[in-house]
Each structure stands twice: as structure tokens, then as C-alpha cells.
Amino acid sequence: MESEGAVQTSRQEQVPKRLSRGAMQELAVVAFTEAKVDDDDGLGWQADALCAQTSPEAFFPEKGGSTRDAKKVCGSCAVRSTCLEYALINDERFGIWGGLSERERRKLRRKTDSVVDAT
Numbered sequence: 001m002e003s004e005g006a007v008q009t010s011r012q013e014q015v016p017k018r019l020s021r022g023a024m025q026e027l028a029v030v031a032f033t034e035a036k037v038d039d040d041d042g043l044g045w046q047a048d049a050l051c052a053q054t055s056p057e058a059f060f061p062e063k064g065g066s067t068r069d070a071k072k073v074c075g076s077c078a079v080r081s082t083c084l085e086y087a088l089i090n091d092e093r094f095g096i097w098g099g100l101s102e103r104e105r106r107k108l109r110r111k112t113d114s115v116v117d118a119t
Contacts, residue, residue: 045086050077060095067101074099 046052050073051059058070074080074096084098088109093102100108 043086045079045082048079049083050074051083058096067096070096071099 051070054070054073058073061067061070074083077083077099080098082098084100084105086092087097087100087105092105095102097105
């Protein structure tokens with residue numbers, strides 16, 4: 001029988017303390033492509049999203065990679081505003097959502113927060 005200390009150590013070894021940006025992006029792509037889409041969880045809009053018919057890698061480019069192709073798809077998507085709203089509410093840190101990169105969403109959030117604070 002293992003001691004409690006040995007069990008704790010083995011659990012700690014299994015859980016990385018910090019994931020790299022690449023690993024986080026990879027997890028985001030997997031979650032994005034495997035997400036269960038139904039109306040009960042408020043994600044029914046994803047069934048109508050053009051990105052669902054496109055390679056998810058375009059929406060999760062490597063740092064410094066081009067976002068042009070993803071934004072082009074978003075530009076003609078019928079659920080773009082819903083997608084952006086979802087990303088803002090859920091604080092999505094990676095990928096193109098609603099036609100905006102993570103940097104553009106942070107900027108929009110700061111603008112929105114400053115307008116709310118001013119009122």
C-alpha cells in the first residue's frame with residue numbers, strides 16, 4: 001500500500017504547473033472542434049457559424065501568425081455578434097472570435113469598461 005505522501009507526489013507530477021501558450025492554443029482548438037452544440041447550454045448559435053465549416057487552425061494562429069483568413073470568414077458570418085458576445089462574456093483568451101483577435105477583444109473590453117465607469 002502506498003503512503004499518502006507518495007500518492008500526492010504522483011498526482012502533482014501529472015498536473016503541469018504552467019502550460020505554454022502553444023499548449024493552451026492546442027487545448028482551445030480541441031475544445032472548439034469538440035464542443036457539444038445545443039440550445040440548452042446557449043451554444044446553439046455555433047451550428048450556424050461559418051467557422052464550424054472551416055479549419056479551426058485558422059482561428060487559433062500561432063503567436064505572430066496571420067489572422068486575415070479567419071477574420072475574412074467572420075466578416076460574412078451571420079452569428080458574428082453572438083460569437084463576439086460569447087467570447088467577451090467568457091473571457092476567451094485565445095483565437096479569433098466574432099472577427100476580433102485576443103488583443104482586439106482586450107482593447108474593446110477596456111473601452112467598454114471605461115465607458116461604464118464614466119457613467
